[in-house]
Amino acid sequence: MAPVPSTTSSETFPVFEHRPPSDVDVLIIGAGPAGLMAAACLARYGVHNVRIVDKRATKIFTGQADGLNSRTLEIMQALGIGNQIMSEANEFGEVCFWEPINNGQICRASRLPATIPGISRFRYSALHQGRIERILLDKIAAWSTPSFETELKDSHRQRPITVERAVCPDLITLPSSTASALSDSVKDRIVVRLRHLTEAEAKPAQFSPLASDGLYRSNMFEDDALDAAPKGLPDTEMLEDVRCRYVIGTDGARSWTRGAVGLKLEGETTDYFWGVLDGRLVTDFPDVRMRCCIHSASSGSVLMIPREKDITRLYIQLPQVASGERPNRNDVTPEKLLARANAILAPYTIRIPKIEWYTCYQIGQRLVDQWSWNNRVFLGGDACHTHSPKRGQGMNMSMADTFNLSWKLAQVLRGIANPKILQTYQDERAPLAAELIDLDRKVAHLFSGKPATAGVSDSGISLQEFQKTMEQGARFASGTVVDYPSSELIAKPGSPHQGVKNNPEFAKNLLVGPRLESHQVVCLADAKPYQTGDLAPADGKWKIFIFGGDIAQESTCKENFEKLARFLAENERSPIKKYTPFGQDSDSVIDCITILASARISLEPEQFHDILRPVKGKHGYRSYQKIFTDDETYHHGHGHAYEKYGIDPKAGCVIVVRPDQHVSLVTHIGDHIGLAAFFDEFMLLPKSTSS
């Protein structure tokens, strides 16, 4: 296939220097939340020959996206950074709805919990994008830094992955479409030419203040970030070719990658414009630490988001412009935005002594036509979907995109899984993005439409209609109900797997497709409570949760349980035996977690098969957090996990959970063949090694 010329071909620039070409497993273009999540996950899952580039010279320091939904916080927790994120973020307590009353004033019409109770351990919170990027950047470095032991084993290890800033992709050359990413032939690689900007080029000027996607950003406060002098930029412009097995384009709404592989963002923009102001408020409005939806009778709406450090974000509806027109740029100053907010909030008043950030955006909903080029070049985040930012969904969806993609890519690159699983990325994420965009269109209309004044007219948006849509949306927005469709990775009832029969009746309250809901169990080795969510961390491994039932009192349970352990340890069809590379710990590809329904003190660790509490590494250290019971704890009550999952303690079951915590399979504890067949569908036998 011929090279696809980029829109910013290097021909127009004088070229001074060429670096020698290099080879990578994955090149990530764009270091926003989606790109950083991809890099962090790949590093964590052991894929270290990765580069990540961004055309901006510095990271974001303030403002921009800030909402973290329950599922994003679960993902952060799974990555081991939940505590840090939550200690910095501001959790939302309540949503208050303010509506116009007859005298032209507004009143608090109703209250709702900001997170639906019971939907997750984690509740909807806010933390600005800059902090989230900082935390991910630190983890990318940490997870790609070779530890002493790894270094010895793996001498061709790279240096820690860092974001290469002020680096633009310039030209992409795609191989013939049937080429294998895993081929070692250079001609099968995707070649991306990178242009390293000089200090003179890496300037704010490259960011168009009025971009074609309807988003424009104030330079006034981004100057902060952009003025922070970029370091180590070359004196002369440099070009280099990077030969990639895979490319991830997370380069935003105006994605270069998307255009380079011939894909398109389709959709529409509206004539609704909104301004955004961040700062600490001086006000007599009582609910600045709540999330508020405030509709005025005639001045438009304000959405209020309480953020970290007592900052509040205001989304302020701007006066509607004529179809196809834009607000006058001179009308979008912080002062004018604030005056508009005061008009909406009257008779309450707001001052913001120090505005932290502001911007203005046009509401529009657009969706990409395809999420990848031949499952070799993937798009993620804003490159795939753009919508209004008010519901804080952008950053969540974007990070969830690459969280979905990266474990699959890691398993393919490590030779564990067949590359065909990569097709599930689009199959799983595209319907979700479409749903998000539909919902966003609905909500944007409700927010920007003129509200009904009580008892006056029904031409506007009634509070009931508004709240109903908000409530419907809240469940979706939490991210915890995401349900992936049937595929080789999700064995729903009626799935196409050979020999795999999903048996949802063994865990009546647990759905195949969504993420595993977390419940408390107690550890046999240390008598402490653990959350099942934490027993399935995002460590790149598959998890088999063995709910063995009450093995202390039910002899059938004991028998079935011991049979399964022996099958997993000894049988030639055992996925653990088949797919664990020679010389690696038995839990390095598939990790078994045992949860029993017996009293904790009726069990002894020594009675369990070694496959269930494996020995790690050469010293023979035992794993202690592998065997649990559904029992009382000293300080945290009883988790009732069997009851909550709907598992019969006299029968038990086996649940397969993906590396991203989504449930793949529920089956009978004696269904060894079905369990084996599930993994056989997509796993690859390890190449024999001579270690």
Next chain:
Amino acid sequence: MAPVPSTTSSETFPVFEHRPPSDVDVLIIGAGPAGLMAAACLARYGVHNVRIVDKRATKIFTGQADGLNSRTLEIMQALGIGNQIMSEANEFGEVCFWEPINNGQICRASRLPATIPGISRFRYSALHQGRIERILLDKIAAWSTPSFETELKDSHRQRPITVERAVCPDLITLPSSTASALSDSVKDRIVVRLRHLTEAEAKPAQFSPLASDGLYRSNMFEDDALDAAPKGLPDTEMLEDVRCRYVIGTDGARSWTRGAVGLKLEGETTDYFWGVLDGRLVTDFPDVRMRCCIHSASSGSVLMIPREKDITRLYIQLPQVASGERPNRNDVTPEKLLARANAILAPYTIRIPKIEWYTCYQIGQRLVDQWSWNNRVFLGGDACHTHSPKRGQGMNMSMADTFNLSWKLAQVLRGIANPKILQTYQDERAPLAAELIDLDRKVAHLFSGKPATAGVSDSGISLQEFQKTMEQGARFASGTVVDYPSSELIAKPGSPHQGVKNNPEFAKNLLVGPRLESHQVVCLADAKPYQTGDLAPADGKWKIFIFGGDIAQESTCKENFEKLARFLAENERSPIKKYTPFGQDSDSVIDCITILASARISLEPEQFHDILRPVKGKHGYRSYQKIFTDDETYHHGHGHAYEKYGIDPKAGCVIVVRPDQHVSLVTHIGDHIGLAAFFDEFMLLPKSTSS
């Protein structure tokens, strides 16, 4: 008073250089946990002209003390570092008692929760001293780094406080005993001559391997730390005089400071010797992640402590030596200690592929005769009390000592409190240390005594006796029941305060003397749950908790509550009005927290007096976390704080809480005079400033 010569007078060394003398508010000698806690608290409370020196060239990296009791974790939480400590520490789940059985083997005889349920939000945990010191060091630097705004106001600010290592005190010159620490005259200062060691001097050699206090430490693993090359040490030895308002000697069991001011450690040693081994175990013993007390029939006892990163610490009883003798040093190798542990644990076996640290110690209990020299030179930590380390009390007691001292010292140095309050340091801590040492003597005997074999003899220690003492001790060891005696800072019933009448009947379940127990309340401004413990952080301020009752439904409550607010805001006897320096925020010395018994949604923030939700700083930002109700939350149930404190919602009360969270006073909400009189007893009128 004549200079007191130190035992290591500089006369024996050639002196090459003298630095010019300097003046400090506080010099801290010794940078172990007690000294670092003192420095951290002083920095946090706004006392920044502080120096802290340590004769060791580097910090501790591993081993040593590791137990963190509930109260220490509460203190860490109050200092804002609870999350960090707890995310690194290992919480203990259960204590297992193993006893000999007739066939010469051991069996698990009983189990207990490692922390008494309900005693605290935080549970007994372990983290090695090196990590705790690291976290405190980071905070000392952070809290003493001037922020931008502070810097403008306070131009004579120091640089961040850092530990000056390889610096020994050399000579102390005490002023006439009646001199005021607050005098600006140089002759009223305590002059400490410091000797800055050269690189050649700052060597492990300075640590005697067999010290007179009965503790000796292996160099083998401390080499780790000591080899980490100390940086920035002078080429030639330097002397300097530091003129101090106050000195804190936290320089350990062999305290130089203690000797320099003529105080003595009194007590006894026993002939019980124990070894300590840290490492990850390879073993078939089932309870290595529990705390275990293991008594063998004839080989002695082992105490097992599960630590962070799957490390387990073993305390191993050594064969008893003849009275007054010591074990042969050649018998105290890691190999021999491990062999001894295996003998005790038989038939279970233990291997430790990599020993992280080891040591050996002699059990002894000693107590200082006085805790200060004229309330100018204070001792804290091991300089005051030494005992056996097995119960993890040493580091907890030591940090609690200086946590007690430092807020008082800060208030005196800031001119808020009369220096007479410093006497309460000894009055509060000395009885506690005596109690600890009594308990330790008892437990050490039980641990080291020969146990009874079931049904064989009663000359030994029975399991019942052992467990009973352990249970009695557990409450004390949690640190949460510490009850300080009556003083001007603790208005117990029958206390000597002028006009202050403690009325415990208004909060029946809340004791005056111990720390405020933490319960959940819900914040009016953000609808989120808060712990009362977190509303009284260690920020150096006094707290008035106003339990206003149900002001929405009880008109008397409403009236009393509003009267109190007006009294605090306007009356000339109001402690807030009297003792807050001119120009400072109204909550800068005394912070009011309001907790009401009304339904949250029956209240509006705007109905509260400004004194209860003060405006901060020049911009006029409001404080939002000041007003709470005892009501249901969306995700964490109902705190029932009124019921748990025993406060009648129809009456309410006022509770005064010290900067260290101990309860000073409970009185009627209408007792304005008593409230004022309490503060008048020890607070000082601010010097009038012209800002």
